[in-house]
Amino acid sequence: MLEKLGNAIKKATDKIANAIFLDKNLVNGIVRDLQRSLIEADVNIHLIKELTDKIKKEALDERIKGIEKKEHLIKLLHDELVALLGEDKKLELKKGQNRIMLLGLYGSGKTTTIAKLGNYYAKRGKKVALVGLDVHRPAATDQLEQLAEEHKLQSFVDKKEKNPLKIFDSFKKDLKKYDVVLIDTAGRHSLDGELIQELKDIKKNVKPTESILVISSDIGQTAKSQAEKFKEAVDITGVIITKMDSTAKGGGALTACAEIHTGVYFITNGEKINDLEEFDPKSFLSRLLGMGDIDALIQKIRLVTDEGTQGEIQQRVSEGKMTLDDVIEQVKSMGAMGGFGKLKSMIPGMNSAKVTDDMLEGQESKIKRWEHIVKSMTPHERENPEVFEKETSRISRVSQGAGVNNSDIRALLKQYKMLKEMIKESASMDPSQGFNQKQMQKMMKKFGKMKKVRF
Numbered sequence: 368m369l370e371k372l373g374n375a376i377k378k379a380t381d382k383i384a385n386a387i388f389l390d391k392n393l394v395n396g397i398v399r400d401l402q403r404s405l406i407e408a409d410v411n412i413h414l415i416k417e418l419t420d421k422i423k424k425e426a427l428d429e430r431i432k433g434i435e436k437k438e439h440l441i442k443l444l445h446d447e448l449v450a451l452l453g454e455d456k457k458l459e460l461k462k463g464q465n466r467i468m469l470l471g472l473y474g475s476g477k478t479t480t481i482a483k484l485g486n487y488y489a490k491r492g493k494k495v496a497l498v499g500l501d502v503h504r505p506a507a508t509d510q511l512e513q514l515a516e517e518h519k520l521q522s523f524v525d526k527k528e529k530n531p532l533k534i535f536d537s538f539k540k541d542l543k544k545y546d547v548v549l550i551d552t553a554g555r556h557s558l559d560g561e562l563i564q565e566l567k568d569i570k571k572n573v574k575p576t577e578s579i580l581v582i583s584s585d586i587g588q589t590a591k592s593q594a595e596k597f598k599e600a601v602d603i604t605g606v607i608i609t610k611m612d613s614t615a616k617g618g619g620a621l622t623a624c625a626e627i628h629t630g631v632y633f634i635t636n637g638e639k640i641n642d643l644e645e646f647d648p649k650s651f652l653s654r655l656l657g658m659g660d661i662d663a664l665i666q667k668i669r670l671v672t673d674e675g676t677q678g679e680i681q682q683r684v685s686e687g688k689m690t691l692d693d694v695i696e697q698v699k700s701m702g703a704m705g706g707f708g709k710l711k712s713m714i715p716g717m718n719s720a721k722v723t724d725d726m727l728e729g730q731e732s733k734i735k736r737w738e739h740i741v742k743s744m745t746p747h748e749r750e751n752p753e754v755f756e757k758e759t760s761r762i763s764r765v766s767q768g769a770g771v772n773n774s775d776i777r778a779l780l781k782q783y784k785m786l787k788e789m790i791k792e793s794a795s796m797d798p799s800q801g802f803n804q805k806q807m808q809k810m811m812k813k814f815g816k817m818k819k820v821r822f
Protein backbone atom coordinates (compact mmCIF):
# COMPACT_ATOMS: atom_id res chain seq x y z
CA MET A 368 0.00 0.00 0.00
CA LEU A 369 2.68 2.43 -0.95
CA GLU A 370 0.31 4.11 -3.37
CA LYS A 371 0.02 7.12 -1.16
CA LEU A 372 3.75 7.54 -1.05
CA GLY A 373 3.89 7.06 -4.80
CA ASN A 374 1.24 9.69 -5.28
CA ALA A 375 3.04 12.10 -3.02
CA ILE A 376 6.31 11.70 -4.89
CA LYS A 377 4.43 11.98 -8.15
CA LYS A 378 2.90 15.18 -6.94
CA ALA A 379 6.27 16.56 -5.93
CA THR A 380 7.83 15.61 -9.28
CA ASP A 381 4.89 17.14 -10.99
CA LYS A 382 5.01 20.38 -9.12
CA ILE A 383 8.65 20.70 -10.01
CA ALA A 384 8.01 19.80 -13.63
CA ASN A 385 5.16 22.22 -14.14
CA ALA A 386 6.20 25.13 -12.02
CA ILE A 387 9.03 26.61 -13.91
CA PHE A 388 9.29 29.26 -11.30
CA LEU A 389 10.73 27.48 -8.32
CA ASP A 390 10.50 29.92 -5.49
CA LYS A 391 11.07 29.30 -1.83
CA ASN A 392 7.39 28.88 -1.00
CA LEU A 393 6.85 26.30 -3.66
CA VAL A 394 9.92 24.33 -2.68
CA ASN A 395 8.93 24.43 0.96
CA GLY A 396 5.48 23.20 0.05
CA ILE A 397 6.90 20.34 -1.97
CA VAL A 398 9.26 19.41 0.82
CA ARG A 399 6.48 19.49 3.42
CA ASP A 400 4.24 17.20 1.38
CA LEU A 401 7.11 14.85 0.77
CA GLN A 402 8.04 14.73 4.42
CA ARG A 403 4.49 14.02 5.47
CA SER A 404 4.12 11.05 3.17
CA LEU A 405 7.53 9.64 3.92
CA ILE A 406 6.66 9.79 7.60
CA GLU A 407 3.41 8.02 6.83
CA ALA A 408 5.39 5.31 5.06
CA ASP A 409 7.35 5.00 8.29
CA VAL A 410 10.65 6.10 6.83
CA ASN A 411 13.14 7.12 9.49
CA ILE A 412 12.90 10.80 10.31
CA HIS A 413 16.63 11.41 10.01
CA LEU A 414 16.70 9.92 6.55
CA ILE A 415 13.76 12.08 5.58
CA LYS A 416 15.46 15.18 6.86
CA GLU A 417 18.64 14.40 4.98
CA LEU A 418 16.72 13.92 1.77
CA THR A 419 14.59 17.02 2.08
CA ASP A 420 17.48 19.22 3.18
CA LYS A 421 19.32 18.22 0.07
CA ILE A 422 16.36 19.05 -2.12
CA LYS A 423 15.86 22.41 -0.47
CA LYS A 424 19.49 23.30 -0.82
CA GLU A 425 19.67 22.39 -4.50
CA ALA A 426 16.33 23.96 -5.32
CA LEU A 427 17.37 27.30 -4.00
CA ASP A 428 20.81 27.18 -5.52
CA GLU A 429 20.80 30.36 -7.57
CA ARG A 430 23.47 29.13 -9.92
CA ILE A 431 21.17 26.68 -11.61
CA LYS A 432 18.40 28.30 -13.63
CA GLY A 433 15.07 27.45 -15.22
CA ILE A 434 14.73 24.19 -17.02
CA GLU A 435 18.07 22.91 -15.89
CA LYS A 436 17.03 23.38 -12.33
CA LYS A 437 13.84 21.45 -12.86
CA GLU A 438 15.62 18.57 -14.47
CA HIS A 439 18.22 18.69 -11.84
CA LEU A 440 15.69 18.61 -9.02
CA ILE A 441 13.61 15.82 -10.46
CA LYS A 442 16.69 13.77 -11.04
CA LEU A 443 17.97 14.55 -7.59
CA LEU A 444 14.68 13.57 -5.99
CA HIS A 445 14.61 10.38 -8.00
CA ASP A 446 18.23 9.46 -7.31
CA GLU A 447 17.93 10.19 -3.62
CA LEU A 448 14.84 8.04 -3.35
CA VAL A 449 16.55 5.21 -5.17
CA ALA A 450 19.49 5.54 -2.80
CA LEU A 451 17.07 5.53 0.10
CA LEU A 452 15.72 2.22 -1.17
CA GLY A 453 19.16 0.69 -1.18
CA GLU A 454 21.37 -1.23 -3.54
CA ASP A 455 20.14 -3.55 -6.20
CA LYS A 456 21.16 -6.84 -4.67
CA LYS A 457 20.17 -9.94 -6.59
CA LEU A 458 20.05 -13.45 -5.30
CA GLU A 459 22.54 -15.03 -7.64
CA LEU A 460 22.29 -18.78 -7.84
CA LYS A 461 25.58 -20.56 -7.49
CA LYS A 462 26.84 -23.47 -9.47
CA GLY A 463 25.90 -26.75 -7.88
CA GLN A 464 23.24 -26.98 -5.23
CA ASN A 465 21.77 -23.84 -3.72
CA ARG A 466 20.48 -24.31 -0.21
CA ILE A 467 18.37 -21.32 0.59
CA MET A 468 17.27 -21.13 4.18
CA LEU A 469 14.53 -18.77 5.26
CA LEU A 470 14.36 -17.56 8.82
CA GLY A 471 12.37 -15.01 10.76
CA LEU A 472 9.74 -14.44 13.39
CA TYR A 473 6.29 -16.04 13.59
CA GLY A 474 3.96 -15.05 10.83
CA SER A 475 6.54 -13.09 8.90
CA GLY A 476 5.70 -15.12 5.81
CA LYS A 477 8.45 -17.73 5.66
CA THR A 478 6.37 -20.71 4.62
CA THR A 479 4.31 -18.93 1.98
CA THR A 480 7.43 -17.29 0.61
CA ILE A 481 9.14 -20.68 0.35
CA ALA A 482 6.33 -21.81 -1.92
CA LYS A 483 6.55 -18.62 -3.96
CA LEU A 484 10.31 -19.00 -4.35
CA GLY A 485 9.89 -22.66 -5.25
CA ASN A 486 7.47 -21.74 -7.97
CA TYR A 487 9.74 -18.91 -9.11
CA TYR A 488 12.75 -21.15 -9.58
CA ALA A 489 10.80 -24.08 -10.97
CA LYS A 490 9.50 -21.78 -13.66
CA ARG A 491 13.06 -20.92 -14.47
CA GLY A 492 13.85 -24.53 -15.08
CA LYS A 493 15.39 -25.42 -11.75
CA LYS A 494 14.79 -28.64 -9.88
CA VAL A 495 13.29 -27.41 -6.67
CA ALA A 496 12.75 -29.05 -3.28
CA LEU A 497 10.95 -27.57 -0.29
CA VAL A 498 12.15 -28.81 3.08
CA GLY A 499 10.13 -28.27 6.25
CA LEU A 500 12.19 -27.81 9.38
CA ASP A 501 9.59 -25.94 11.42
CA VAL A 502 9.07 -28.55 14.08
CA HIS A 503 7.34 -26.41 16.65
CA ARG A 504 4.01 -25.84 15.01
CA PRO A 505 2.28 -29.01 13.79
CA ALA A 506 0.35 -27.08 11.19
CA ALA A 507 3.54 -25.77 9.65
CA THR A 508 4.47 -28.99 7.89
CA ASP A 509 0.90 -29.45 6.65
CA GLN A 510 0.96 -25.94 5.27
CA LEU A 511 4.20 -26.52 3.39
CA GLU A 512 3.04 -29.86 2.06
CA GLN A 513 -0.23 -28.40 0.88
CA LEU A 514 1.43 -25.48 -0.86
CA ALA A 515 3.88 -27.83 -2.55
CA GLU A 516 1.12 -30.09 -3.77
CA GLU A 517 -0.96 -27.22 -5.03
CA HIS A 518 1.87 -25.87 -7.12
CA LYS A 519 3.39 -29.18 -8.16
CA LEU A 520 6.56 -28.79 -6.17
CA GLN A 521 8.46 -31.48 -4.33
CA SER A 522 8.30 -31.23 -0.55
CA PHE A 523 10.24 -33.03 2.16
CA VAL A 524 8.55 -33.05 5.55
CA ASP A 525 8.53 -35.32 8.58
CA LYS A 526 5.48 -34.97 10.79
CA LYS A 527 6.78 -37.11 13.63
CA GLU A 528 10.38 -36.18 14.15
CA LYS A 529 10.89 -33.16 16.42
CA ASN A 530 14.57 -32.63 15.83
CA PRO A 531 15.18 -30.48 12.73
CA LEU A 532 18.76 -31.71 12.40
CA LYS A 533 17.67 -35.32 12.25
CA ILE A 534 14.99 -34.43 9.70
CA PHE A 535 17.49 -32.77 7.42
CA ASP A 536 19.95 -35.62 7.78
CA SER A 537 17.33 -38.11 6.75
CA PHE A 538 16.66 -36.20 3.50
CA LYS A 539 20.23 -35.35 2.66
CA LYS A 540 20.69 -38.14 0.16
CA ASP A 541 17.42 -37.53 -1.65
CA LEU A 542 18.08 -33.83 -1.84
CA LYS A 543 21.28 -34.27 -3.82
CA LYS A 544 19.58 -34.13 -7.20
CA TYR A 545 17.93 -30.76 -6.61
CA ASP A 546 19.33 -27.44 -7.82
CA VAL A 547 17.46 -25.30 -5.39
CA VAL A 548 16.64 -26.55 -1.91
CA LEU A 549 14.42 -24.15 0.01
CA ILE A 550 14.46 -24.67 3.74
CA ASP A 551 11.65 -23.53 6.00
CA THR A 552 12.53 -22.96 9.64
CA ALA A 553 10.59 -22.26 12.81
CA GLY A 554 9.94 -18.78 14.13
CA ARG A 555 9.34 -17.31 17.56
CA HIS A 556 7.57 -14.25 18.84
CA SER A 557 10.94 -12.64 19.22
CA LEU A 558 14.54 -13.50 18.58
CA ASP A 559 15.31 -15.28 21.84
CA GLY A 560 18.24 -17.42 22.88
CA GLU A 561 16.40 -20.58 22.01
CA LEU A 562 15.69 -19.54 18.46
CA ILE A 563 19.25 -18.33 17.98
CA GLN A 564 20.60 -21.69 19.10
CA GLU A 565 18.19 -23.63 16.92
CA LEU A 566 19.06 -21.56 13.86
CA LYS A 567 22.78 -21.86 14.55
CA ASP A 568 22.50 -25.64 14.80
CA ILE A 569 20.50 -25.91 11.62
CA LYS A 570 22.95 -23.69 9.78
CA LYS A 571 25.84 -25.82 10.89
CA ASN A 572 24.17 -28.92 9.59
CA VAL A 573 22.53 -27.56 6.44
CA LYS A 574 25.39 -25.28 5.36
CA PRO A 575 23.06 -22.95 3.51
CA THR A 576 24.36 -20.97 0.55
CA GLU A 577 21.91 -18.25 1.52
CA SER A 578 20.33 -17.41 4.87
CA ILE A 579 17.52 -15.03 4.20
CA LEU A 580 15.65 -13.14 6.84
CA VAL A 581 11.94 -12.81 6.13
CA ILE A 582 10.49 -9.58 7.45
CA SER A 583 6.87 -8.53 7.38
CA SER A 584 6.68 -5.00 6.01
CA ASP A 585 4.12 -3.98 8.61
CA ILE A 586 6.87 -3.57 11.18
CA GLY A 587 8.09 -0.58 9.19
CA GLN A 588 11.40 0.91 10.27
CA THR A 589 11.65 -1.57 13.15
CA ALA A 590 13.00 -3.79 10.40
CA LYS A 591 16.32 -2.10 11.06
CA SER A 592 16.77 -3.40 14.59
CA GLN A 593 15.26 -6.75 13.71
CA ALA A 594 17.62 -7.27 10.81
CA GLU A 595 20.56 -6.07 12.88
CA LYS A 596 19.77 -8.55 15.64
CA PHE A 597 19.41 -11.47 13.25
CA LYS A 598 22.56 -10.45 11.43
CA GLU A 599 24.51 -10.42 14.63
CA ALA A 600 23.08 -13.64 16.00
CA VAL A 601 23.03 -15.93 12.98
CA ASP A 602 24.43 -13.95 10.09
CA ILE A 603 22.08 -13.36 7.18
CA THR A 604 22.91 -12.91 3.52
CA GLY A 605 19.83 -10.93 2.56
CA VAL A 606 16.23 -10.08 3.26
CA ILE A 607 12.81 -10.73 1.83
CA ILE A 608 10.13 -8.25 2.79
CA THR A 609 6.61 -9.62 2.73
CA LYS A 610 3.07 -8.24 2.72
CA MET A 611 3.93 -5.08 0.87
CA ASP A 612 0.32 -5.09 -0.26
CA SER A 613 -1.19 -4.82 3.15
CA THR A 614 0.55 -1.94 4.87
CA ALA A 615 1.59 1.63 4.29
CA LYS A 616 4.79 0.99 6.19
CA GLY A 617 6.63 -0.88 3.46
CA GLY A 618 8.73 2.18 2.70
CA GLY A 619 9.98 2.11 6.26
CA ALA A 620 10.98 -1.53 6.10
CA LEU A 621 12.75 -1.10 2.76
CA THR A 622 14.67 2.02 3.71
CA ALA A 623 15.59 0.50 7.08
CA CYS A 624 17.26 -2.44 5.36
CA ALA A 625 19.01 -0.10 2.96
CA GLU A 626 20.31 1.93 5.86
CA ILE A 627 22.15 -1.05 7.29
CA HIS A 628 23.20 -2.27 3.85
CA THR A 629 21.20 -5.42 4.05
CA GLY A 630 20.17 -6.23 0.52
CA VAL A 631 16.53 -6.91 -0.18
CA TYR A 632 16.35 -9.81 -2.60
CA PHE A 633 12.61 -10.02 -3.05
CA ILE A 634 9.42 -8.44 -1.90
CA THR A 635 6.05 -10.14 -1.78
CA ASN A 636 2.85 -8.32 -2.37
CA GLY A 637 -0.02 -10.72 -1.97
CA GLU A 638 -1.04 -14.17 -0.90
CA LYS A 639 -1.02 -15.71 -4.35
CA ILE A 640 1.85 -17.83 -5.60
CA ASN A 641 3.01 -15.25 -8.12
CA ASP A 642 2.96 -12.34 -5.73
CA LEU A 643 6.72 -12.30 -5.49
CA GLU A 644 9.12 -10.02 -7.26
CA GLU A 645 12.79 -9.38 -7.38
CA PHE A 646 13.47 -6.13 -5.66
CA ASP A 647 15.21 -3.57 -7.78
CA PRO A 648 15.14 -0.07 -6.25
CA LYS A 649 15.07 1.71 -9.59
CA SER A 650 12.24 -0.14 -11.20
CA PHE A 651 10.41 -0.27 -7.90
CA LEU A 652 10.45 3.50 -7.71
CA SER A 653 9.51 3.90 -11.35
CA ARG A 654 6.52 1.74 -10.80
CA LEU A 655 5.65 3.49 -7.57
CA LEU A 656 5.59 6.70 -9.53
CA GLY A 657 3.67 5.08 -12.34
CA MET A 658 6.06 6.41 -14.88
CA GLY A 659 8.64 5.04 -17.17
CA ASP A 660 12.20 6.04 -17.52
CA ILE A 661 13.13 9.20 -15.67
CA ASP A 662 15.39 10.31 -18.52
CA ALA A 663 12.52 10.09 -20.95
CA LEU A 664 10.45 12.21 -18.65
CA ILE A 665 13.12 14.88 -18.44
CA GLN A 666 13.41 14.95 -22.20
CA LYS A 667 9.72 15.58 -22.48
CA ILE A 668 9.90 18.42 -20.03
CA ARG A 669 12.69 19.92 -22.04
CA LEU A 670 10.62 19.55 -25.17
CA VAL A 671 7.78 21.70 -23.95
CA THR A 672 9.74 24.36 -22.23
CA ASP A 673 11.52 26.35 -24.83
CA GLU A 674 13.15 28.61 -22.39
CA GLY A 675 14.88 30.77 -24.96
CA THR A 676 11.71 31.66 -26.82
CA GLN A 677 9.78 32.42 -23.68
CA GLY A 678 12.54 34.58 -22.38
CA GLU A 679 12.68 36.54 -25.63
CA ILE A 680 8.95 37.09 -25.70
CA GLN A 681 8.92 38.29 -22.18
CA GLN A 682 11.80 40.55 -22.90
CA ARG A 683 9.93 42.15 -25.78
CA VAL A 684 6.79 42.45 -23.73
CA SER A 685 8.58 44.11 -20.90
CA GLU A 686 9.84 46.60 -23.47
CA GLY A 687 6.26 47.03 -24.72
CA LYS A 688 7.03 45.36 -28.03
CA MET A 689 5.01 42.13 -28.14
CA THR A 690 3.85 41.25 -31.61
CA LEU A 691 1.28 38.83 -32.97
CA ASP A 692 4.13 36.56 -33.99
CA ASP A 693 5.00 36.29 -30.33
CA VAL A 694 1.46 35.27 -29.55
CA ILE A 695 1.65 32.49 -32.06
CA GLU A 696 4.98 31.38 -30.72
CA GLN A 697 3.57 31.32 -27.22
CA VAL A 698 0.44 29.46 -28.21
CA LYS A 699 2.55 27.01 -30.14
CA SER A 700 4.48 26.19 -27.03
CA MET A 701 1.19 25.55 -25.30
CA GLY A 702 0.14 23.56 -28.31
CA ALA A 703 3.12 21.42 -27.63
CA MET A 704 1.49 20.67 -24.34
CA GLY A 705 -1.57 19.53 -26.25
CA GLY A 706 0.60 17.47 -28.51
CA PHE A 707 1.87 15.75 -25.51
CA GLY A 708 -1.33 14.22 -24.46
CA LYS A 709 0.98 11.32 -23.86
CA LEU A 710 2.94 13.33 -21.39
CA LYS A 711 -0.30 13.97 -19.58
CA SER A 712 -0.36 10.39 -18.53
CA MET A 713 3.31 10.30 -17.86
CA ILE A 714 3.20 13.21 -15.49
CA PRO A 715 0.00 12.61 -13.60
CA GLY A 716 -0.02 16.22 -12.47
CA MET A 717 -0.79 17.26 -15.98
CA ASN A 718 -4.18 15.83 -15.37
CA SER A 719 -4.60 17.78 -12.22
CA ALA A 720 -3.61 20.88 -14.13
CA LYS A 721 -7.09 20.47 -15.57
CA VAL A 722 -5.90 20.64 -19.10
CA THR A 723 -8.70 18.71 -20.68
CA ASP A 724 -8.50 17.02 -24.03
CA ASP A 725 -11.29 19.28 -25.14
CA MET A 726 -9.08 22.28 -24.55
CA LEU A 727 -6.28 20.81 -26.52
CA GLU A 728 -8.40 19.53 -29.35
CA GLY A 729 -8.05 21.46 -32.55
CA GLN A 730 -5.22 23.58 -31.28
CA GLU A 731 -2.99 22.71 -34.13
CA SER A 732 -5.42 23.72 -36.84
CA LYS A 733 -6.18 26.87 -34.92
CA ILE A 734 -2.53 27.79 -34.83
CA LYS A 735 -2.19 27.13 -38.55
CA ARG A 736 -5.13 29.43 -39.20
CA TRP A 737 -3.57 32.09 -37.07
CA GLU A 738 -0.34 31.86 -38.93
CA HIS A 739 -2.22 32.49 -42.18
CA ILE A 740 -3.91 35.45 -40.59
CA VAL A 741 -0.67 37.01 -39.47
CA LYS A 742 0.78 36.56 -42.96
CA SER A 743 -2.10 38.54 -44.38
CA MET A 744 -1.37 41.46 -42.12
CA THR A 745 0.92 44.37 -42.80
CA PRO A 746 4.07 44.53 -40.69
CA HIS A 747 2.60 47.55 -38.94
CA GLU A 748 -0.53 45.59 -38.03
CA ARG A 749 1.49 42.69 -36.74
CA GLU A 750 3.49 44.83 -34.43
CA ASN A 751 0.60 47.02 -33.36
CA PRO A 752 -2.50 44.83 -33.25
CA GLU A 753 -4.31 47.64 -31.44
CA VAL A 754 -5.00 49.23 -34.81
CA PHE A 755 -7.66 46.58 -35.45
CA GLU A 756 -9.69 47.88 -32.58
CA LYS A 757 -9.65 51.37 -33.96
CA GLU A 758 -10.28 50.40 -37.55
CA THR A 759 -12.42 47.30 -37.66
CA SER A 760 -12.49 47.37 -41.45
CA ARG A 761 -8.98 45.97 -41.29
CA ILE A 762 -10.42 42.77 -39.88
CA SER A 763 -12.52 42.09 -42.96
CA ARG A 764 -9.62 42.84 -45.24
CA VAL A 765 -7.33 40.42 -43.44
CA SER A 766 -9.96 37.71 -43.13
CA GLN A 767 -10.57 37.81 -46.85
CA GLY A 768 -6.88 37.68 -47.56
CA ALA A 769 -6.33 34.76 -45.23
CA GLY A 770 -9.52 32.95 -46.17
CA VAL A 771 -10.83 32.82 -42.63
CA ASN A 772 -13.78 34.22 -40.72
CA ASN A 773 -13.74 37.52 -38.93
CA SER A 774 -14.27 35.63 -35.71
CA ASP A 775 -10.94 33.84 -36.19
CA ILE A 776 -9.16 37.15 -36.29
CA ARG A 777 -11.04 38.37 -33.26
CA ALA A 778 -10.05 35.27 -31.39
CA LEU A 779 -6.42 35.86 -32.22
CA LEU A 780 -6.66 39.46 -31.15
CA LYS A 781 -8.28 38.45 -27.93
CA GLN A 782 -5.53 35.97 -27.31
CA TYR A 783 -3.02 38.70 -27.89
CA LYS A 784 -4.72 40.97 -25.40
CA MET A 785 -5.01 38.27 -22.83
CA LEU A 786 -1.41 37.25 -23.17
CA LYS A 787 -0.30 40.82 -22.87
CA GLU A 788 -2.34 41.26 -19.71
CA MET A 789 -1.01 38.11 -18.21
CA ILE A 790 2.53 38.97 -18.94
CA LYS A 791 1.97 42.39 -17.45
CA GLU A 792 0.62 40.73 -14.35
CA SER A 793 3.73 38.67 -14.04
CA ALA A 794 6.11 41.46 -14.89
CA SER A 795 7.80 41.04 -11.56
CA MET A 796 8.83 37.56 -12.57
CA ASP A 797 12.32 36.59 -13.54
CA PRO A 798 12.14 36.65 -17.35
CA SER A 799 14.30 33.58 -17.65
CA GLN A 800 11.79 31.59 -15.66
CA GLY A 801 8.89 31.67 -18.11
CA PHE A 802 5.35 31.08 -17.02
CA ASN A 803 4.45 29.15 -13.96
CA GLN A 804 1.85 26.48 -13.75
CA LYS A 805 -0.94 28.69 -12.49
CA GLN A 806 -0.50 31.14 -15.30
CA MET A 807 -0.37 28.34 -17.80
CA GLN A 808 -3.51 26.87 -16.37
CA LYS A 809 -5.33 30.15 -16.46
CA MET A 810 -4.26 30.67 -20.00
CA MET A 811 -5.26 27.18 -21.05
CA LYS A 812 -8.63 27.64 -19.44
CA LYS A 813 -9.31 30.88 -21.23
CA PHE A 814 -7.90 29.45 -24.35
CA GLY A 815 -10.18 26.46 -24.12
CA LYS A 816 -13.21 28.66 -23.85
CA MET A 817 -12.24 30.69 -26.88
CA LYS A 818 -14.13 28.55 -29.32
CA LYS A 819 -17.39 29.69 -27.86
CA VAL A 820 -16.46 33.34 -27.68
CA ARG A 821 -18.22 35.70 -29.96
CA PHE A 822 -17.51 39.38 -29.89
Ligand code: GDP
Pocket residue numbers: 471472473474475476477478479480554581609610611612613635636637638642
Ligand atom coordinates in the same frame (compact mmCIF):
# COMPACT_ATOMS: atom_id res chain seq x y z
P1 GDP B 1 5.51 -17.91 8.74
O1 GDP B 1 4.97 -18.08 10.11
O2 GDP B 1 6.68 -16.99 8.75
O3 GDP B 1 5.78 -19.18 8.04
O4 GDP B 1 4.39 -17.11 7.90
P2 GDP B 1 3.38 -17.68 6.82
O5 GDP B 1 4.08 -17.98 5.56
O6 GDP B 1 2.58 -18.77 7.40
O7 GDP B 1 2.49 -16.40 6.57
C1 GDP B 1 1.74 -15.79 7.60
C2 GDP B 1 0.53 -15.14 7.00
O8 GDP B 1 0.91 -14.05 6.18
C3 GDP B 1 -0.27 -16.08 6.12
O9 GDP B 1 -1.62 -15.88 6.35
C4 GDP B 1 0.09 -15.64 4.72
O10 GDP B 1 -0.93 -15.90 3.80
C5 GDP B 1 0.31 -14.18 4.91
N1 GDP B 1 1.19 -13.61 3.91
C6 GDP B 1 2.43 -13.99 3.59
N2 GDP B 1 2.94 -13.20 2.60
C7 GDP B 1 1.99 -12.30 2.29
C8 GDP B 1 1.90 -11.22 1.37
O11 GDP B 1 2.81 -10.89 0.62
N3 GDP B 1 0.75 -10.51 1.37
C9 GDP B 1 -0.29 -10.81 2.19
N4 GDP B 1 -1.37 -10.05 2.09
N5 GDP B 1 -0.24 -11.81 3.05
C10 GDP B 1 0.87 -12.58 3.14
Ligand code: MG
Pocket residue numbers: 477478479501507551
Ligand atom coordinates in the same frame (compact mmCIF):
# COMPACT_ATOMS: atom_id res chain seq x y z
MG1 MG C 1 5.76 -21.08 8.66
